[in-house]
Amino acid sequence: DADVTQTPRNRITKTGKRIMLECSQTKGHDRMYWYRQDPGLGLRLIYYSFDVKDINKGEISDGYSVSRQAQAKFSLSLESAIPNQTALYFCATSDSAQYNEQFFGPGTRLTVL
């Protein structure tokens, strides 16, 4: 089984709908992240969490919210989806070791019509 899983893998929705993307990890890592990627561009950080009680905004948090339900689960919500939130969304995890690498999930392709 994959260490970092994301659900759903693909989603098509309409403008104004509320959407939740979920991420689960079995790596036992304390840190979790949400990124988005637009075509031809690198990843941009939306939110990150260093532990269950810690939530921080990244570069592009407007229009998004997150919930860290447990150490292993980190959800990203779009309260009212808009077309320019159409993108590929990645969850990642890392531990708190000094040289931590981030482990990425397979991604969720979201289309907002």
Place this chain on the structure above:
Amino acid sequence: DAKTTQPPSMDCAEGRAANLPCNHSTISGNEYVYWYRQIHSQGPQYIIHGLKNNETNEMASLIITEDRKSSTLILPHATLRDTAVYYCIVRRMDSSYKLIFGSGTRLLVRP
């Protein structure tokens, strides 16, 4: 975090070494150089990182110049599966979490 500059695309022949350059002329003393790659819309994959010494692992080698203003990722025997976008990232080694992805280098390995 220091900014990085990479060529937008490169290609190499299968079986040959792929040398991917990265310029990070504003790097500071406490910043490491990281390399990740992304194969066709999959999640990025960590490759290697280093501070000032050259590093090697099972995937690649990282050569950092003495002044640390540039580095080269070397894939010694590129295969078709190495076709991907390669990201060079500079980040601090305190409690910093940030991986700031630029647009990377698209490497095409030719048969």
